[in-house]
Amino acid sequence: MRHKDIVPRSVLNFVGLPLLLAVWQVVFSLKLCNPTLLPSPGAALGRLWEILVTGNVLPDLGITLLRMAIGFSLAAVLGVAAGLLMGVYQPLYRVLAPVVDFFRSLPVTACYPVFVLLAGVNHASKSLMVFAAALPIIMLNTSYGVRGVSPIRAQMARLFGASTPQVFLHVTIWEAAPQIWIGLRTAFSLSLVVEIVAEMFAGTQFGIGQRLFEAFNTYRTDELYALILLTGGLGYMMNLAFALTERRLLHWSSK
Amino acid sequence: MKTKSILNLIAAFAIVWLTGCSKSDTDTPKAAGATNAPAPMAVTKTTLTASKNIWSTLPIVAKQQGFFQQEGLDVQINYVQAAKLAMDALVAGSTDFANVVDPNVAFLAFSGNKDVVVVGTIVKSHDSAIVARKSAGITSPQDLKGKKLGVLQGTTSQIFAERFLEKNGLRYADVQAQNLQPVAIQTALIEKQIDAGSVWQPFVHNLQKQLGDDAVVFTAPDAYIGYMNVAVRKEWVGKNEATVAAYIRALRKAEAFVAKNTDAAQALVATEINLGPDIVKSIWSQYEFGLGLDKAALLKVVTEEGQWIKRTQPGFESKEVPDYSGYFDDRFVR
Numbered sequence: 106m107r108h109k110d111i112v113p114r115s116v117l118n119f120v121g122l123p124l125l126l127a128v129w130q131v132v133f134s135l136k137l138c139n140p141t142l143l144p145s146p147g148a149a150l151g152r153l154w155e156i157l158v159t160g161n162v163l164p165d166l167g168i169t170l171l172r173m174a175i176g177f178s179l180a181a182v183l184g185v186a187a188g189l190l191m192g193v194y195q196p197l198y199r200v201l202a203p204v205v206d207f208f209r210s211l212p213v214t215a216c217y218p219v220f221v222l223l224a225g226v227n228h229a230s231k232s233l234m235v236f237a238a239a240l241p242i243i244m245l246n247t248s249y250g251v252r253g254v255s256p257i258r259a260q261m262a263r264l265f266g267a268s269t270p271q272v273f274l275h276v277t278i279w280e281a282a283p284q285i286w287i288g289l290r291t292a293f294s295l296s297l298v299v300e301i302v303a304e305m306f307a308g309t310q311f312g313i314g315q316r317l318f319e320a321f322n323t324y325r326t327d328e329l330y331a332l333i334l335l336t337g338g339l340g341y342m343m344n345l346a347f348a349l350t351e352r353r354l355l356h357w358s359s360k
Numbered sequence: 361m362k363t364k365s366i367l368n369l370i371a372a373f374a375i376v377w378l379t380g381c382s383k384s385d386t387d388t389p390k391a392a393g394a395t396n397a398p399a400p401m402a403v404t405k406t407t408l409t410a411s412k413n414i415w416s417t418l419p420i421v422a423k424q425q426g427f428f429q430q431e432g433l434d435v436q437i438n439y440v441q442a443a444k445l446a447m448d449a450l451v452a453g454s455t456d457f458a459n460v461v462d463p464n465v466a467f468l469a470f471s472g473n474k475d476v477v478v479v480g481t482i483v484k485s486h487d488s489a490i491v492a493r494k495s496a497g498i499t500s501p502q503d504l505k506g507k508k509l510g511v512l513q514g515t516t517s518q519i520f521a522e523r524f525l526e527k528n529g530l531r532y533a534d535v536q537a538q539n540l541q542p543v544a545i546q547t548a549l550i551e552k553q554i555d556a557g558s559v560w561q562p563f564v565h566n567l568q569k570q571l572g573d574d575a576v577v578f579t580a581p582d583a584y585i586g587y588m589n590v591a592v593r594k595e596w597v598g599k600n601e602a603t604v605a606a607y608i609r610a611l612r613k614a615e616a617f618v619a620k621n622t623d624a625a626q627a628l629v630a631t632e633i634n635l636g637p638d639i640v641k642s643i644w645s646q647y648e649f650g651l652g653l654d655k656a657a658l659l660k661v662v663t664e665e666g667q668w669i670k671r672t673q674p675g676f677e678s679k680e681v682p683d684y685s686g687y688f689d690d691r692f693v694r
Contacts, residue, residue: 141475217543217547221547221553222551307540308512320675321444323676
């Protein structure tokens with residue numbers, strides 16, 4: 106008997122998080138971890154509710170999302186354009202792929218002085234860090250998508266009289282789109298992580314990362330876990346939005 | 361059949377591993393009857409979590425010079441980036457000893473945790489400073505007014521900055537405080553993104569070196585004295601008093617060694633913390649290495665920090681300043 110016959114899939118989707126909270130509560134109740142480092146889920150959720158309802162967290166959330174959005178948007182525009190060129194022109198791919206791969210492997214915080222040099226110490230350097238982390242992923246995935254296009258389809262389009270730009274616009278881009286989307290989705294998730302890490306690493310006046318660091322540094326563990334839940338929830342929602350958009354935009358890709 | 365053999369192999373490894381893990385903390389020698397050789401001294405395994413910097417000089421010397429061993433201890437030092445992480449390891453029960461600074465105790469008490477106790481101070485530090493750029497028009501403390509000052513909020517960086525400014529007739533609100541990590545303060549100052557920064561060693565030294573003639577360093581040794589302390593868990597001390605006493609005796613030997621062999625101690629510490637010997641030598645005088653515990657003085661310092669936390673740190677306004685008297689135990693260093 107398959108699992109969907111026992112428990113509907115829609116129900117299974119909502120089991121994970123309550124299960125996690127239940128395990129957390131058991132760990133807390135049995136005093137398996139020191140409460141100074143792990144508060145009860147109730148305390149964390151209570152604090153989360155408080156900071157959301159009072160709007161106390163909004164300046165931090167807003168600035169984090171804004172810096173992330175700027176960095177990611179620039180990376181998306183430039184990354185897709187550069188990735189398409191890399192995919193189409195073999196020599197360009199050969200020249201750029203090792204360089205892009207090199208930067209993809211670098212933790213952005215290691216290059217912090219470069220970002221300060223280029224963009225100062227405030228908002229711009231953090232957006233630049235997001236941009237630098239997202240760009241290689243988007244570029245490479247886009248180029249992989251283009252390079253993976255079926256030559257038979259392109260050839261068939263040409264046989265029907267399509268010009269090179271027409272083949273590119275009507276075959277290549279559409280076939281590469283699912284892979285481009287994977288790059289964008291991966292880079293988007295990473296962008297949130299990088300923005301928060303950048304704030305924690307460098308420091309800033311407002312930001313979820315800064316607030317996480319302060320809560321950690323001052324033993325306000327209910328706030329720390331409230332922010333962890335908020336960040337996780339945010340990441341989940343963003344991913345869900347991407348998945349839903351993918352289903353609409355690239356409806357053919359999963360068929 | 362093949363699967364069974366693999367499972368047997370895994371089971372054998374697991375047994376060997378579990379046997380290894382289940383060894384008690386104290387490695388007692390083999391039964392005396394096994395050989396006629398004299399029984400070696402019992403070795404107690406223990407762990408210290410500490411930040412990898414000059415503040416950890418005494419335990420580093422005690423380990424390197426074999427003083428822990430002489431006292432029957434096998435101390436494994438686990439290095440972390442900041443004393444706060446050492447305190448966390450202690451609270452979590454994953455280390456026996458931790459090197460913690462006074463603000464760590466001040467903040468911890470607000471959480472209601474009363475499990476931790478400081479049993480000794482190993483160094484008093486005067487290494488906080490404000491480093492500024494002359495090119496930003498700063499040559500005296502008063503010139504800091506209206507300037508961009510990098511501080512790390514909620515740490516000694518902010519405490520020192522506030523006290524230094526007050527000492528010089530300025531208020532914290534008179535400067536444009538920018539919340540930055542020390543590493544970012546260093547970079548931002550060199551890149552001229554900020555005018556000054558409140559930091560500690562080795563950042564002060566690094567900035568002086570990088571800025572050269574453009575650097576101006578403001579110190580105020582009395583404004584803030586940092587205490588690096590040995591902390592343990594109260595319940596653990598109850599069961600391991602002999603270990604704590606032996607640990608303190610080893611630190612006492614290290615203290616004597618540092619006093620008599622300063623050059624050798626500097627070289628040893630420089631190698632261990634991977635800092636240039638010239639840097640260690642140049643900043644050495646900013647630290648008073650010595651084992652002790654001035655309970656009254658430390659209690660005053662931490663209580664003042666508690667009041668400062670309540671006054672300045674977000675989220676603490678409505679909290680009561682804790683009673684810190686239970687966080688210090690001087691019987692081992694008396």
